[in-house]
Amino acid sequence: MEPSYDNSIDAHGLVRKFKKGPLAVDGLDLHVDPGEIYGFLGPNGAGKSTTVHMLTTLLPPTAGTARVAGYDVVHEGPKVRKAIGAALQEAALDPFLTGREHMRLQTTMHGITGEERRRRSDELLARVGLTEAADRKVKGYSGGMKRRLDLALALVHGPRVLFLDEPTTGLDIQSRTALWEEVGRLAKREGVTVFLTTQYLEEADVLADRVGIIDHGRIVAEGTPEQLKAEIACSTVEAVPSDPAQRGAMAAVLERFGEPTTGFGPSSVAVQLTSTNGNLAEIVRALDAESVGVSQLQIHEPTLDDVFLAKTGRHLEGAGDDKGAQAERATA
Amino acid sequence: MSAVTLPQIATLGRRAVIRTARQPANVVFPLIFPMLLLAVNAGGLKAATNLPGFPTDSFLAFALAVPFVQGALLATINANVELARDIQTGFLNRLALTPVRGLVLLVGQLGGLLTIALVQAVFYLAVGLAFGVRLASGVGGAAMVLLLETVIALGFAALGSWAALRTGSTEAVQGLFPVFFVFLFLSSMNMPRNLIQADWFRWVATVNPVSYLIEAVRSLVIEGWNWETIGLGFAAAGGLSIVGFALATQALWRRLERT
Numbered sequence: 001m002e003p004s005y006d007n008s009i010d011a012h013g014l015v016r017k018f019k020k021g022p023l024a025v026d027g028l029d030l031h032v033d034p035g036e037i038y039g040f041l042g043p044n045g046a047g048k049s050t051t052v053h054m055l056t057t058l059l060p061p062t063a064g065t066a067r068v069a070g071y072d073v074v075h076e077g078p079k080v081r082k083a084i085g086a087a088l089q090e091a092a093l094d095p096f097l098t099g100r101e102h103m104r105l106q107t108t109m110h111g112i113t114g115e116e117r118r119r120r121s122d123e124l125l126a127r128v129g130l131t132e133a134a135d136r137k138v139k140g141y142s143g144g145m146k147r148r149l150d151l152a153l154a155l156v157h158g159p160r161v162l163f164l165d166e167p168t169t170g171l172d173i174q175s176r177t178a179l180w181e182e183v184g185r186l187a188k189r190e191g192v193t194v195f196l197t198t199q200y201l202e203e204a205d206v207l208a209d210r211v212g213i214i215d216h217g218r219i220v221a222e223g224t225p226e227q228l229k230a231e232i233a234c235s236t237v238e239a240v241p242s243d244p245a246q247r248g249a250m251a252a253v254l255e256r257f258g259e260p261t262t263g264f265g266p267s268s269v270a271v272q273l274t275s276t277n278g279n280l281a282e283i284v285r286a287l288d289a290e291s292v293g294v295s296q297l298q299i300h301e302p303t304l305d306d307v308f309l310a311k312t313g314r315h316l317e318g319a320g321d322d323k324g325a326q327a328e329r330a331t332a
Numbered sequence: 333m334s335a336v337t338l339p340q341i342a343t344l345g346r347r348a349v350i351r352t353a354r355q356p357a358n359v360v361f362p363l364i365f366p367m368l369l370l371a372v373n374a375g376g377l378k379a380a381t382n383l384p385g386f387p388t389d390s391f392l393a394f395a396l397a398v399p400f401v402q403g404a405l406l407a408t409i410n411a412n413v414e415l416a417r418d419i420q421t422g423f424l425n426r427l428a429l430t431p432v433r434g435l436v437l438l439v440g441q442l443g444g445l446l447t448i449a450l451v452q453a454v455f456y457l458a459v460g461l462a463f464g465v466r467l468a469s470g471v472g473g474a475a476m477v478l479l480l481e482t483v484i485a486l487g488f489a490a491l492g493s494w495a496a497l498r499t500g501s502t503e504a505v506q507g508l509f510p511v512f513f514v515f516l517f518l519s520s521m522n523m524p525r526n527l528i529q530a531d532w533f534r535w536v537a538t539v540n541p542v543s544y545l546i547e548a549v550r551s552l553v554i555e556g557w558n559w560e561t562i563g564l565g566f567a568a569a570g571g572l573s574i575v576g577f578a579l580a581t582q583a584l585w586r587r588l589e590r591t
Contacts, residue, residue: 088429092426113336
């Protein structure tokens with residue numbers, strides 16, 4: 001059979017049912033183009049990791065088909081494994097080995113030995129900024145260093161498709177940003193297709209060319225972050241009354257402009273504006289007309305969490321931070 | 333065997349050895365504990381050598397075979413606890429995501445464990461020689477003891493790997509330790525089988541394969557080249573190895589669901 005040079009991912013009707021367990025993935029269809037960064041966004045237990053395990057051949061699907069890098073994940077497992085790299089949810093590293101020893105182990109498992117092994121190890125350790133720490137035991141590494149080593153290990157054999165399962169969970173913002181830069185570089189400069197699962201809205205927003213939102217094992221929305229947010233097309237207004245006793249009166253005014261929404265501060269009143277119904281000036285005038293004092297007023301642009309909320313009726317976990325980051329503040 | 337298989341096995345074995353060597357408790361305990369038990373038994377049970385028909389007048393020489401089996405057990409427990417931890421942490425998945433064959437993963441793990449068991453065996457032998465034990469089978473006998481130790485360690489290691497792969501639980505593997513030790517104490521470790529007075533104990537020791545492992549090593553130390561005893565020892569160790577390896581291979585197959 002001819003070797004495949006296709007870097008895409010294709011899945012049709014992918015299902016995984018665990019014994020005595022729920023339907024973890026329920027008829028999933030997706031396509032990821034070569035060189036694309038696909039963000040797979042969903043809360044804990046949505047089916048993200050199970051999907052990754054099936055696409056990386058670690059778990060056979062109960063039903064459906066999937067091709068990764070041109071190979072069938074069920075019938076051509078070894079070929080898929082040669083073509084892909086993966087950094088799974090936990091940075092599974094041996095605390096008693098050094099970074100360099102991990103590289104040696106991983107390269108050898110991929111059949112790379114001798115001078116080539118040393119060259120690739122040194123190059124990748126340098127690329128992820130671990131040259132100085134390469135001969136230290138991993139148990140002394142920080143979370144960010146472990147993730148960077150994990151990424152280097154996933155790249156030792158020059159994979160064409162890279163799976164990253166929540167690669168930045170638990171990392172500080174600096175480490176997260178550094179990893180995003182490296183992943184972006186891999187896709188844009190080297191044409192590596194990246195399938196990235198995440199719970200972080202900001203990560204999907206910043207990094208992904210396209211986003212698939214998964215809930216209860218099904219994709220509930222898919223598109224570029226801009227397309228998805230445009231579907232919602234309405235902002236959220238959050239206001240805090242100067243006098244807490246006026247909270248009810250403030251809610252009554254704001255509800256003229258949209259639907260009440262949750263997920264904000266305990267003293268806030270928030271509504272999601274219905275289409276183009278109202279702007280900040282109108283809202284301020286209406287509050288003023290009812291003599292409701294305002295200590296703070298903010299407009300939040302639509303986020304992927306709003307998309308998730310619109311599609312599932314629930315917020316994504318950890319959405320508050322991202323909302324805060326994207327808020328446009330206006331103090332009345 | 334392909335050109336990449338041997339380096340893969342060697343690298344996996346090397347990892348098992350490095351990981352053990354960097355955990356002092358996993359090095360010191362298997363070396364010291366059997367030696368302490370040997371010292372206690374050699375001192376406390378010395379009078380047993382006065383029994384008519386006891387095969388030697390040195391209880392130290394008689395009991396020296398026991399650390400070889402204990403050491404193999406301890407090395408097995410430690411290494412397979414690490415294997416179970418690999419499953420829990422996802423390290424096994426990391427390896428499963430490479431093109432390496434499942435059997436290579438198992439052979440590499442067992443290879444590392446055998447290396448550790450062999451180093452321990454050399455230590456036990458050296459301690460025995462230092463305290464005046466002379467092998468009746470000579471230098472060749474020492475080599476045979478090490479070879480036998482390799483097969484014994486393989487048997488225990490394969491059974492331990494089966495438990496680790498089957499359960500994926502460090503606690504389950506640690507739970508094997510007392511089970512193995514019951515087999516050890518219900519063997520001919522402290523008394524030749526023909527001198528065990530209690531019928532039930534003699535019967536249990538006779539059906540217990542651990543007796544044959546100890547007796548084979550013991551015969552090389554105190555008796556010389558008794559091929560029947562040596563053969564039975566190899567047969568018992570080989571049997572354990574075959575059964576253990578078959579079970580471990582099946583458990584690995586189930587554990588690695590990869591396509």
